[in-house]
Amino acid sequence: MRALVVDPSAPCGLRLGTAADPEPGPGQLLVQVSHASLNPGELGMLAGLPAGHVGGHDAAGIVVRPAADGTGPAAGTRVLAFGPGAWAELLAVSSTDVAPLPRGAALAEAAALPMAGMTVLRTLRAAGSVLGRRVLVTGASGAVGRYGVQLAARAGAHVVASVRDGAHGPALAALGAHEVVVGLTGLRRLAEPVDVVLETVGGPYLVAAWALLAPGATLQSIGWAGGEPAVFPPGSTFFPGTARTLSSFGDAAAVGADLGLLAGLLASGALSAQVGWRGSWERAEEAVAAVRERKVVGKAVVDITPPPPSPGPGA
Known part of the structure; x- marks a missing residue:
């Protein structure tokens, strides 16, 4: 062949x-x-x-x-x-x-759809219900990020899309993003904490996203597109109150049912x-x-x- x-x-x-x-x-x-x-x-x-x-x-x-x-x-x-x-x-x-x-x-x-779509679907599922919660998607202009914006918005979340280039803002808003923040500066200035993070960039973006977590919130690390190391300031992993968590993703076993779900959303026009x-x-x-x-x-x-x-x- x-x-x-x-x-x-x-x-x-x-x-x-x-x-x-x-x-x-x-x-x-x-x-x-x-x-x-x-x-x-x-x-x-x-x-x-x-x-x-x-x-x-x-x-x-x-x-x-x-x-x-x-x-x-x-x-x-x-x-x-x-x-x-x-x-x-x-x-x-x-x-x-x-x-x-x-x-x-x-x-x-x-x-x-398969790798990027299944990754987002499973990480959102692991985070629990996002209905009415604030979900931050870093690297939102990438393939995984765009699926993250769409699926989180469809699940009823208030979606915050983080991008390096503000020119992607209108397209992400059309996909369901409620807020778009540009660059590390925009991310660090985000006014309200977030409940779930789909983190695809790594490095300083992961560190900045971690600092934005509300009590009991979770950060799902599903990529490292930036290629830079993540350096956490001393004491930055300590929070009083309900624990925040950082989780990795790697479960790609028996994905047929999830592929079927994604295919159905694609066929109905609910997913681009x-x-x-x-x-x-x-x-x-x-x-x-x-x-x-x-x-x-x-x-x-x-x-x-x-x-x-x-x-x-x-x-």
């Missing part, structure tokens, strides 16, 4: 090449991938992967071989999938990590996929550069296009 494989000599660390067809294991089905998305964290780890490795986790396509144990969707079903090796024509994935796509959900948009770049995977170098240089508003989706037909005899 054709696949985007790790190539240390390529300018972006990836090239469109070939890899062995995956062989589904017990409880796995085989998906013919039509679209896949690129996550910044995955691109950041390419240098540590062996040449020829097929990366990616977010995919959408058609089931071509159902799971041998009878679990999961039948052949011919359009699905959203989350599993290693998604940047390829074929993906072997656990039947617990796929969800059928309802009518109204486009495959290309669905491919943008926020696809900011889309093109053939033959333009992978362009897509990777756009993600790394933060030129993509939302997610980058590559179309897994078939190879051109071979010329016939005498052509």
Whole structure:
């Protein structure tokens, strides 16, 4: 099969090449991938992967071989999938990590959902009900942040979106943000404390967000896009009264039900996929550069296009 494989000599660390067809294991089905998305964290780890490795986790396509144990969707079903090796024509994935796509959900948009959407959904669930509570989303202009704004607002929260560039404010307000604060200065000047933080930037943003927690509030650390260390001033982790908490996120097991929920919201128009770049995977170098240089508003989706037909005899 054709696949985007790790190539240390390529300018972006990836090239469109070939890899062995995956062989589904017990409880796995085989998906013919039509679209896949690129996550910044995955691109950041390419240098540590062996040449020829097929990366990616977010995919959408058609089931071509159902799971041998009878679990999961039948052949011919359009699905959203989350599993290693998604940047390829074929993906072997656990039947617990796929969800059928309802009518109204486009495959290309669905491919943008799995990792970022599932991360936000699960961290919000871990924080408990956010109805009527103040939810701060840092890095709100990124893919995870945009889903965070939408899902928190849909759950009844008062959403505060933190961005580095105020030009993103109107778009985030349209997605459900009630307040937009710009830069570290704007974050530190936030007038009221917050009850939940979806923190995606790390470094000084994490420290500033921690200082804004109300008694009993929680900070969910779900990313470190800024790449800077977080240095807490002495005594800053002590608060009188009900405990504040800082939690990590890493639960990506058996995500099928959550993918189904996200797909339903997408199909109904209640969730926007926020696809900011889309093109053939033959333009992978362009897509990777756009993600790394933060030129993509939302997610980058590559179309897994078939190879051109071979010329016939005498052509």
